[in-house]
Amino acid sequence: MTAPPVIMVGFAWVAVAAIGVFQPDASVILIEEPETIRKGHLRSQLKDAAVIREVVGWEYQLAGTADEFFNAHPDLAPAAVAPAVEYATPFAARLAERYGLPGAGLGAAELLRDKSLLRRVTRAAGIPNPESQAVSSPEEVRAFMTGHPGAAILKPADRVGSLGTYILRSADDIDAVWAQCVTECRTLDVSVSGPDRPAAVRMLVERFVQGREFSVELLVSAGRTLFGNVTETELYPGPRPVERGKLAPADIPEELETRLREQTEAVVRTVGFGTGLVCCEWIVEAGTPYLVECAGRLPGDRMVDLIEWAYDTELFRAYWGLHKGEDPKPPLPRRAGRFAAVRFLHAGPGVVESVDGLKEAYAVPDVIHCGFMVEPGTRTYELRHSMDCAAFAISCAATPDEAVRRAEEAVGRLRITMRTSSGAYGS
Numbered sequence: 001m002t003a004p005p006v007i008m009v010g011f012a013w014v015a016v017a018a019i020g021v022f023q024p025d026a027s028v029i030l031i032e033e034p035e036t037i038r039k040g041h042l043r044s045q046l047k048d049a050a051v052i053r054e055v056v057g058w059e060y061q062l063a064g065t066a067d068e069f070f071n072a073h074p075d076l077a078p079a080a081v082a083p084a085v086e087y088a089t090p091f092a093a094r095l096a097e098r099y100g101l102p103g104a105g106l107g108a109a110e111l112l113r114d115k116s117l118l119r120r121v122t123r124a125a126g127i128p129n130p131e132s133q134a135v136s137s138p139e140e141v142r143a144f145m146t147g148h149p150g151a152a153i154l155k156p157a158d159r160v161g162s163l164g165t166y167i168l169r170s171a172d173d174i175d176a177v178w179a180q181c182v183t184e185c186r187t188l189d190v191s192v193s194g195p196d197r198p199a200a201v202r203m204l205v206e207r208f209v210q211g212r213e214f215s216v217e218l219l220v221s222a223g224r225t226l227f228g229n230v231t232e233t234e235l236y237p238g239p240r241p242v243e244r245g246k247l248a249p250a251d252i253p254e255e256l257e258t259r260l261r262e263q264t265e266a267v268v269r270t271v272g273f274g275t276g277l278v279c280c281e282w283i284v285e286a287g288t289p290y291l292v293e294c295a296g297r298l299p300g301d302r303m304v305d306l307i308e309w310a311y312d313t314e315l316f317r318a319y320w321g322l323h324k325g326e327d328p329k330p331p332l333p334r335r336a337g338r339f340a341a342v343r344f345l346h347a348g349p350g351v352v353e354s355v356d357g358l359k360e361a362y363a364v365p366d367v368i369h370c371g372f373m374v375e376p377g378t379r380t381y382e383l384r385h386s387m388d389c390a391a392f393a394i395s396c397a398a399t400p401d402e403a404v405r406r407a408e409e410a411v412g413r414l415r416i417t418m419r420t421s422s423g424a425y426g427s
Helices: 013-019 034-040 065-072 086-098 106-113 115-124 138-147 171-191 254-271 303-311 315-323 358-362 400-413
Strands: 006-009 028-032 052-057 080-083 132-135 152-156 166-168 203-207 212-221 224-235 243-248 276-285 288-295 339-346 350-356 367-372 389-397 415-420 423-426
Touching (some): 006 013, 006 086, 013 315, 028 034, 034 052, 065 086, 080 086, 086 106, 106 115, 106 254, 115 132, 115 203, 115 254, 115 288, 132 138, 138 152, 138 203, 171 203, 212 303, 212 315, 224 254, 224 303, 224 315, 243 400, 254 276, 254 288, 276 315, 303 367, 303 389, 339 400, 358 400, 389 400
Parallel strands (some): 006 028, 006 080, 028 052
Antiparallel strands (some): 132 203, 152 166, 152 203, 212 224, 243 339, 339 389, 350 415, 367 389, 415 423
């Protein structure tokens, strides 16, 4: 008798590879936007992925489509439904509800997908948020900055990876930055694999909070925390808040770790999150953690790798187990035994001519994984968002300083030769 399938909503190579470690062959139904399947040639790409039973084209980012899917497949009886990407979270939450399975809950997923709504709801619960305002023109951004002296940050309400996000140090730049950010939100989401249909661009302007940046990853079952980790984030310098690296767990005093975890648990309660994983971002300014945003899915930027190596645990397996109604056995560890760090490499604008250095990078002690996100012929751009990073290196060591140093050394050995109009250069 064939076991009930699990439904993964949204495609990510890392998620397909990871679920193939423990799911039986032909047990995963992947739901993805039809245009994404077409543009990414997903059916041909996944033909050798033994774990994939079927790739289903469905416009899951549109309202009501989870209910439509359920009514088209009422007897499917999946064992679990979970999102693999940010844009899939509301659909996956609603589909889990319809099949009577554990999930975030549609209400919580919708709040977490909308930074403007999340600000309103969490502020009402007493959770510190920066001053924030929805804006629809450069003039409204200028008025906000006049009323809130100092740096501001312009961002979309519902995009990912710092797409369309810019730190404004001067009101003189508002018109050009507005046009650039709005254009990015309209075009970059669909340029490679997103659906071609237009999506509204809703922008926010906020007081720029300055301090150390952290994320808190919580594995939650019916609102109850089963596992927690605090990660420190390092950004590239400049006006684009793109992540250059991460360290898990963060090397911080226990008091701050406890406060960040408690604040994240308050967010979970405030939005009514049910089951799954949240990744909640904070900036600590003058001792106060201010909420940046919170995602109701597995974290990106190789964070799952960092947590699994630092804690010697299987976070991805536990995530899917929760969506099947199974608590992790044995329970996930409370403390990490080591520190894991990732560092990213940005290649600069041009066309990739060659990539090299993997052997040298893996020769660095304590390096566990490294690789390229580009290949010869790939066009790369100036740093705009996290998708512009071209390579990464991960290390795991006994101390935080050692983990960071090893990742830095390894990523420094990765070589990307670029070709521009003026000739070739190295990165």
